[in-house]
Amino acid sequence: MTGNKATVSKILTFSCVDGPGNRLVIFLQGCNFKCKNCHNPHTIGHCNDCGDCVSQCPTQALSLYEQVQDGQDLQPQKGTSRVRWDASLCSHCDQCLAVCPQQSSPKTRQYSVAEMLAVLRKNSLFINGITVTGGEATLQLKFITALFTMIKSAPDLLHLTCMVDSNGSLSSTGWQNLLPVIDGAMIDLKAWQQETHLWLTGRNHHRVFQSIELLARHQKLYEVRLLYIPGITDFDAEIDELAGYLNTLPTDTRIKLNAFQHHGVTGEAQEWAVCLEQDINQLATGLTSRGVKNLVLPAVYV
Ligand code: SF4
Ligand code: SF4
Structure with missing residues (x-):
């Protein structure tokens, strides 16, 4: 992030699965977890302009450019140049993502708050709100806070709700900044046991539980998401403890069960068994029989 600009990997102008109603979804680049099962590994890192992807692009949508110094054009050189992406030439083959050593993408763009508000205004009549996700959205906290603050003070955008989809790693102080301007948050609980979480994500889950509980106390916990990977995540093995914990959350909190797929x-995650409908049903039955309410099951298994 530069100043109050965000590095954005993608904007989806319409989604009905990322919070309540129809939403515009902003995918921010960069993540502090290294999940073995990440479905978008090219959103984890930040581009360092190494240039490795440029020669791999079959449509010449990528090029190196040198910033002009003292009014003189400089020859592009690997190592000092910046990578430029021409969206009009891109065929979206994703070859650049496959070769990137940084788990990044040359297709990210910087947006100021004003530029993002302009995108929102173009779409505001068709949506109920916006959701920021990632990567890990809260790593660009200043941008999110500034954007949501502007939305909440703009009469033509007041109908939009502002949601955050997060891995829960944000500190309590960070959430305190966001609380006045968010309507809710969706938090991933990636495993129950600390060792499983650490092995799966590279980070412990102390902050995740803190975030869930803080958001619950402030009536801002919209959804807890459990990605079920049979034999990997430990939700079935720890179902008594898991259900007991979920039952302490506000009853209107959605408990969303997601089924691991290979997409x-x-x-190594490519070798793991995918989660079938019967696996989800078994987990759902186990949770329901222990009193967990407001479960949301996957609509599709692909
Ligand atoms: S996704 Fe676009 S920029 Fe990347 S290699 Fe393919 S055509 Fe080039
Ligand atoms: S996207 Fe990756 S491969 Fe391309 S210039 Fe940036 S760091 Fe290098």
């Missing part, structure tokens, strides 16, 4: 994953 987008790399490395």
Whole structure:
């Protein structure tokens, strides 16, 4: 992030699965977790302009350019140049993502708050709100806070709700900044046991529980998401403890069960068994029989 600009990997102008109603979704670049099962691994890192992807682009949508110094054009050189992406030439083959050593993308764009508000205004009549996601959205906290503050003070955007989809790693102080301007948050609980969470994500889950509980106390916990990977995540093995915990949350909190699939994953996760409808049903039955309410099951298994 530069000043109050955000590095954005994608904007989806319409989604009905990222919070209540129809939403515009902003995917921010960069994540502090390294999930073995990440479905968008090219959103984890930040581009360092190494230039490795430029020669791999089959449509010449990528080029190196040198910033002009003292009024003189400089020859582009690998190592000092910046990478430029021409969206009009891109065929979206994703070859650049496959070769990037930084788990990044040359197709990110910087948006100021004013530029993002202009995107919102173009779409505001067709949506109920916006959701910022990632990567990990809260790593660009200043941008999100400034954007949501502007939305909440703009008469023509007042109908939009502002939601955050997060891995829950934000500190309590960070959430305190966001609380006045968010309508709700969706938090991923990626595993129940600390060891499982650490092995799966590279980070412990102390902050995740803190975030869930803080948001619940402030009536801002819209949804807790559990991605079920049979034999990997431990929700079935720890179902008594898991259900007991979920039952302490406000009863209107949605508990969304997601089924692991192979789409987008790399490395060892490609060998893991996918989650079938019967697996989700078994987990759902186990939770329901222990009193967990407001479960949301996947609409599709692909
Ligand atoms: S996704 Fe676009 S920029 Fe990347 S290699 Fe393919 S055509 Fe080039
Ligand atoms: S997107 Fe990746 S491969 Fe391309 S210039 Fe940036 S860091 Fe290098």
